[in-house]
Amino acid sequence: MNNIDYVVMAVFALLILCIGMVFTYSGSKNTSTFFEAGGQTPWWINGLSLFISYFSAGTFVVWGSIAYQGGFVANGIQLTMMLGGLITAIFIAHRWKKTGALTAAEYIGVRFGVKTQQFYTTLTLLYSLFSVAAVLYPVGKMVNVASGISIEASVLIIGGIIILYTAAGGLWAVLVTDVVQFVVLSAAVLIVIPLALKDAGGIQTFASNAPDHFFDFFNSEYSIGFFFAFLLYQTIYIGGNWPYVQRYTSVSNEKNARKVAFLFTGLYLICPFIWMLPPMLYRVINPNLQGIEAEGAYMMMAQKVLPAGLVGLVLSGMISATASKANTTLNLVAVVFANDVYKKFFLLRLLTKP
Template sequence: MSLLDTGIAIAFSLIVFVLGVSFARSGSNVKSFFAAGGAVPWWISGLSLFMSFFSVGTFVVWGAIAYNTGLVAVIIQATMSIAGFVVGFFIAPRWNRTKALTAAQFIAERLGIKTQKFYTLVFLLISIFGSGAFLYPVGKMLEVTAGIPLSVSISLLGMLIIIYTAVGGLWAVLVTDVLQFVVLTAAVLIVVPLAFIEVGGVSQFINVAPANFFALTNAEYDGFFLAAFGFYNMVFIGGSWAYVQRYTSVKNAGEARKVGILFGALYLIAPLIWMLPPMIYRVINPDLDAAGAEGAYMLVSQLVVPDGLMGLILVAMVFATASSVNTTLNIAAGVFTNDVYKAVKANVSDREAMRVARLATVIFGCICIWVALSVADMGGIVEVVFSLAAITGVALFLPPVWAMFSKVQTGKSVVTVTILSLTVNGVFKFVTPVIWDFSLSRSPEMMVGVLVPILLLSLFEISGRMRVGESQQYQQYMAQWSTKHPRQSQREVADSASANVFARKVIGIGILAVAILLLALGLQASQGSWIIILMAVITGAASLLVFPGKLSRSALSKVLSV
């Protein structure tokens, strides 16, 4: 990277850090720290959900698939849009109506403390190891592009995430997610037209593309895989504890519905925009091997963007992955504080709970850094944990989601389903290839991971309805629900409203800072300057739209009238 790229990357990193720690005083109690007061604007929560789904894998793994297979990569990701709409209309509102602070709290109230302990242990192990594994490729990217030693880049990024997540809580996570969305969107919308110019236009790209490059499916990713992958994502988006937090932190079920719908709408459009750069690079340079294809996104960006913008794109990708890590840290600390620590110690004050929450964030963050630094030595273990998480999302997250809609499921039934499903998936993934030299291809593997828990839950559902109609656990849950979830006090409502206004101001300032960076880059760019300046103007207008009050609306009107 050039000196200007490095300067831009440092400047954006400082913007993210300052915005995150600006919420140091917003976390006065556990609800404000982990649920942002329970009245987050739906569009902030929706954009955060969208960004939390991103990682370096979006650009590396999916970029490689797009380079090699073309439109298939877009179609696979479009199934996430359908999943988002299903979650928005059915699952997200139901989560909000539980009035639980975390998914673990709902599991404890609906399915019992023992069930909660089981799922909490599994969740914490997989999420912390998974977040550590996310940090490693980010560190590797910084090492390759910026020349920063791997251990230093992992440690610095990890500490940066820990500080602003521990200080600012969920608000810090949400606001930085929105800013990352703006930067990544602006960057990709700049890269796409510049890449088309490089290849000779849209028609030239279509004419020169390889055969079947625009096919909707192929032998590896067939219709059965798409159906199973779509259902998997529906369960993952609707049941992953980190994402559940986005539905429970808005003020009512209607707002939660909008969160899911916004996610679905964005994934209806975003995959084509995100995947176009590596697809275009296939025409520019068709000779990349498998390893080289993983760098297609960075290669096309380096080829077409002017000096300085590469630094912004790189740091945006880095913080997109950081979004997954800080989301996990916040919810993991929330589960530990709200559902483990408070269960062990009674009558915990708000001040003590906040100390525990911030300490838990730091400890879990340090574990993530340790895992990332140890990947080279314990890569086999991390790969097993990561592979297991990837193929067992339905086994882990579907049973509690099912229990929200069922009157007969019990703690015993959902734990049994999870254990049996994990066992079946684990046998096909790790045992049969070694003992019998038999392994499932991608589509059957996904189908098994989806169908086994569905079949088992259906059997328990039918059996329960035939025997009892309503389980005793369900009756107890309904009887105690109103006493455990009183209405918000007037002070809590006022605090939430104040926090929302402050958050919009912070987001507006952050977006305006990004617009200024883009404008400066556009004015000195030797190529594509008009595209960059246009994105700077659009980004600046967005900052005025976000900023609360009459002043922003008046300023926006003047801009539009020019």
């Protein structure tokens, strides 16, 4: 990476931090504003946030590796996310808004009782620790491949920035920075694709030099059975994962809750076919990556075709995807702890203590 790439990344990080901090005052007026943005967020902002929150650098590391090795199989897998979003839009999203609950934990408490709520709250808080770690590792890997900066240092810096603006601005900060991150990530990917196509010799050369069955949606490892099993998992995850439930409950009405999920569905129908092209093209350019090396295919393609400065933009876009997924989880943890742990258990016991 060139020095200008580091400058681009630093400017982007400062921009995201400033945008998030703008909402420090408005986001902390009261619990409703901080945790659900007053329940009046525009559906399209929530839809973009839901979509980008579903991404992380892991999308480019894990799915990019699968795209490099298996081609369209990566797209076939991601179509399960589109179908899961469609099922959520039709049957689930509006029902979450109809509950009137601030969190999924609150609804569980009403429906199944306090003990069940405590059990699921504990599991969610523990799971969130691991899930944030899981999304921060791939971005550390990408930064390490591109710049040589250690994974540990990358995780600490990026994680610190995310925590700062999420804690200061609440859900509004999360949503608005997600929209900015969506724009930056999309621009970064769209810059890489034509340059990568040119380097691969064009579409016809790419198609003729690709491995056999590279454009099949299924293979022996990722079969039709895997597709349907993963579809079930994705439907449960999109429709019931607590951070994503916030996107359905923080809009003004049930109709808009459905629109959030429909926008997610539409984006997942189109974007994977565009975003998985660079590692597929890199398979034709350099077919020699083995095993874990394939995880760096996306970044290697970007470094090969992009001039100084744009590599930093692409890497910033990938970091932003990770930031979006992490900030969503962190905001959810804050909601659950404040609303379902502190307020209902610790504070209640303190007030009722003789």
